[in-house]
Amino acid sequence: MFIYDSVQKTKLLLEPIKAGEVSLYICGPTVYDDAHLGHARSSLSFDLLARTLRMVGYKVIMAKNFTDVDDKIIKKIKETGKSLQEITSYYIDRYLKEMEALHIGRADIEPKATESLDAMTAMIQKLMDLGFAYRIGSGDIYFDTSRDSHYGELSGRIGDDAESQKRIEFVEEKKNPKDFVLWKACKTGETICFEAPFGLGRPGWHIECSAMIDAHFHGSGQYSIDIHGGGADLLFPHHENEAAQSRCATGHELAKYWMHNGFVQIDGAKMSKSLGNSFFLKDALNVYDGEILRYYLIGVHYRNDFNFNEDDLQVAKKRLDKLYRLKNRLAPISLSIPSEEFKKALLDAMSDDLNISVALSVIDAMIASANEKLDLNPKDKALKSETAANIRLIDELLGFGGKIPTEYFQIGIDEELKRETERLISKRTEAKKAKDFAASDAIRNQLDAMGIRIMDTSDGTTWEKL
RNA sequence: GGAGCCAUCGCCAAGCGGUAAGGCCGCAGCCUGCAAAGCUGCUAUCCCCGGUUCAAAUCCGGGUGGCUCCUCCA
Numbered sequence: 001m002f003i004y005d006s007v008q009k010t011k012l013l014l015e016p017i018k019a020g021e022v023s024l025y026i027c028g029p030t031v032y033d034d035a036h037l038g039h040a041r042s043s044l045s046f047d048l049l050a051r052t053l054r055m056v057g058y059k060v061i062m063a064k065n066f067t068d069v070d071d072k073i074i075k076k077i078k079e080t081g082k083s084l085q086e087i088t089s090y091y092i093d094r095y096l097k098e099m100e101a102l103h104i105g106r107a108d109i110e111p112k113a114t115e116s117l118d119a120m121t122a123m124i125q126k127l128m129d130l131g132f133a134y135r136i137g138s139g140d141i142y143f144d145t146s147r148d149s150h151y152g153e154l155s156g157r158i159g160d161d162a163e164s165q166k167r168i169e170f171v172e173e174k175k176n177p178k179d180f181v182l183w184k185a186c187k188t189g190e191t192i193c194f195e196a197p198f199g200l201g202r203p204g205w206h207i208e209c210s211a212m213i214d215a216h217f218h219g220s221g222q223y224s225i226d227i228h229g230g231g232a233d234l235l236f237p238h239h240e241n242e243a244a245q246s247r248c249a250t251g252h253e254l255a256k257y258w259m260h261n262g263f264v265q266i267d268g269a270k271m272s273k274s275l276g277n278s279f280f281l282k283d284a285l286n287v288y289d290g291e292i293l294r295y296y297l298i299g300v301h302y303r304n305d306f307n308f309n310e311d312d313l314q315v316a317k318k319r320l321d322k323l324y325r326l327k328n329r330l331a332p333i334s335l336s337i338p339s340e341e342f343k344k345a346l347l348d349a350m351s352d353d354l355n356i357s358v359a360l361s362v363i364d365a366m367i368a369s370a371n372e373k374l375d376l377n378p379k380d381k382a383l384k385s386e387t388a389a390n391i392r393l394i395d396e397l398l399g400f401g402g403k404i405p406t407e408y409f410q411i412g413i414d415e416e417l418k419r420e421t422e423r424l425i426s427k428r429t430e431a432k433k434a435k436d437f438a439a440s441d442a443i444r445n446q447l448d449a450m451g452i453r454i455m456d457t458s459d460g461t462t463w464e465k466l
Numbered sequence: 467g468g469a470g471c472c473a474u475c476g477c478c479a480a481g482c483g484g485u486a487a488g489g490c491c492g493c494a495g496c497c498u499g500c501a502a503a504g505c506u507g508c509u510a511u512c513c514c515c516g517g518u519u520c521a522a523a524u525c526c527g528g529g530u531g532g533c534u535c536c537u538c539c540a
Contacts, residue, residue: 009470011482029540042540072538157469157536205538231540232471238539261540262471263533270534299489300479305472305533312478315490322489325503349480357480361488371504375497437499444501455503462503 001056001351003049003227004303006235006260007154011353017220017256021059024050025213025255026107027230027238030067031091032076035098035281037264037297037308038231038271044294045261045302045354046229047104047399052350055397064107065212066092068114069202074192084192088112098281101290102297103399111212113203114194119215120203121196123249124182128198132248136173139185139199143206145178148244154258155236180241182207206241214250221252228255232262262305264297271308279308288313289411295320295400298356319364320400321409321464326367327391328405328462329374329384336385338393342366346397359398366390378458409464421452425461428454 001014016022026046029039046062053060068088076087096106113120124141127133132147145151186193186200193200209228217225224246230239239258246254263270266277284293296316300306342362349358370387373380395402410418424443431439447454447463454463 027540030538036540038540040540045540070538155469155535233535233539236469236535237537263540265533268532270539272539303471304479307478309478312490315478319489322504329504352482355480357488361480364488368505372506375505432499435499441500453502456498456501457503464503 001053001058002353003257003259004353005257006232007258012257014226014257016058016226017223020057021061022053022227023217023219023225024053024060024062024227024229025209025217025225026062026064026228027209027234028064028066028110029091029095030070030072031088031095032070032072033091035095036271037279037281037284039095040099040102040281040293041264041297041302041306042229042231042261043099043104044102044298046259048298048302048350048354048356049227049229049259050105051397051399052347052354056347056351061109061217062107063109063111063212063216065209066095066110066112067205067208068092068112069192069194070113070205074190077192084114088114094282098285101285102281102294103291103402104294109216111216113208116208116212116215117194117196117203119211120207121183121198123207123211123214123245124203125197126249127182127245130248132245133182134175135198138173138187139201140181141183141185141198142174142179143182143241143245143248144175145180145244146176148248150247151178151244152240154243155240157236157240180204180206180237182245206238207245209238210242210246210249210254213246213254219252223253223256224250225255227257227259229259229261232260235260261302264306264308266308268307288317291400291403291408292317292320298398299360301356302354319360322367323363323391323394323401324403324405324408326370326387327401328409329371329378330388330391331405333381333384333388335389335392336382338389339366339386342390343393346393350397356398363394411465413465417450421447421450421463425454425463429461 002011003014004011014022024046026042029035046064050060050062066088069084073084073087076082077084080087124133127143128135128141131144133141133143135141181204183196183198183201183203186202192202194202213224213228219225228239228242235258243254246252264279265271266279269277271278292313296313297306299316345362346359349355349362352358366387370383373383377383391401394400413421424447428440428443431437431443444454451466452463453466454461
């Protein structure tokens with residue numbers, strides 16, 4: 001298995017700390033609003049990674065956190081009058097449901113910041129004891145970046161210039177502009193306060209992941225976990241800061257490999273709230289089935305930017321349709337085992353830093369070949385059961401193709417329309433039998449106007465919703 | 467101001483020094499009452515200019531264009 005390490009900026013052979021086992025920590029969402037397509041893409045990227053690692057034979061332990069204490073959540077509390085718990089549990093619940101719709105597997109460990117306070121305060125205390133952190137007059141505790149000689153190496157930002165320092169929030173008492181907050185002391189009027197040995201307050205953002213990783217993974221003498229992942233925007237400052245804290249508190253590096261996924265863009269620009277072009281996952285799921293959305297969103301290599309476009313989404317659906325049409329020719333059949341050649345080609349592609357494009361082309365080739373053989377010999381049972389097993393493999397590795405074809409093609413069809421469709425089809429079959437092609441073609445046009453496409457096969461007429 | 471990523475057929479998209487995968491669209495054919503579906507065949511020398519090499523889309527230098535990070539962000 002090869003993966004691209006975004007710190008070393010090169011593709012590397014994955015050599016886990018512990019043979020046969022891969023520990024994975026993914027930066028999850030801050031739960032103050034609905035998930036957008038960018039969250040989906042990030043989750044999808046690491047879902048593919050976990051699935052591939054498992055199929056290649058690794059035991060995978062994946063953690064993905066929920067940031068449920070944060071300034072934006074506090075802002076939401078003020079705006080809505082709801083409690084922190086109400087807000088965060090609502091958005092966590094929605095997040096998980098939406099990710100499920102995209103067939104994204106759950107992480108093995110899903111820590112929440114509010115449930116990891118002991119780990120965080122312990123790490124902050126340790127950093128203070130070791131002289132890596134200091135407290136200012138307000139009670140806030142900062143990490144002293146000047147004490148970490150490796151600070152800046154992760155993101156390659158060693159000599160930051162004046163212009164970039166201007167952008168950092170100015171706090172007079174900070175020793176160094178790059179120093180970041182570990183603990184925000186409770187100020188007058190603030191209600192979201194937690195107890196800590198150093199007083200009431202709440203944790204800074206960066207400490208969360210470091211503390212959770214420390215709490216949940218044993219690691220080795222050199223690294224806490226194998227792979228740390230997240231969106232490309234997290235490399236700096238978030239991951240730089242995490243790495244610094246962990247290095248100073250534990251004496252070893254946080255992760256052996258770092259992986260970052262690219263952005264989802266809308267009309268060539270980064271999707272973000274401030275630009276007013278964010279696309280919520282819930283809105284997309286309202287219009288498109290989760291499986292189609294999944295197929296579309298994984299279609300571009302995870303490190304590249306992804307330009308969201310509804311036309312391209314339709315193209316993705318067409319491609320997925322072909323898989324289901326093949327599956328439709330198979331059923332009902334018992335599975336045998338997948339073709340060795342197919343499995344190898346698929347795994348070879350995904351083992352090469354998740355080369356999804358090659359993987360999808362391998363699938364297309366398998367579909368074409370199976371269709372061709374079935375055209376020649378429609379009753380080839382061995383081929384059918386092997387093909388069915390191939391599709392089962394695709395579902396396991398890539399997370400699509402698992403539905404029953406008729407369900408897939410009839411998503412969003414109500415019972416009434418379904419009955420009407422079937423009634424018209426049998427009427428058309430009668431007309432065809434009587435060689436009344438004018439009548440049968442009229443019915444076909446009528447169905448077409450209803451959004452139903454029909455196909456005559458040797459086994460009768462099948463139909464799909466357009 | 468600093469740091470980085472990207473640029474491949476009309477569109478989407480692989481490629482990681484050895485002579486351009488795949489999908490959509492289009493065209494031709496097989497199949498079909500006609501379609502649809504399926505199958506077969508056809509369609510690019512890789513933004514520009516230099517350089518390294520027996521060999522470059524792939525490496526180096528210089529342009530041009532797009533995006534991102536340096537502030538919360540997947």
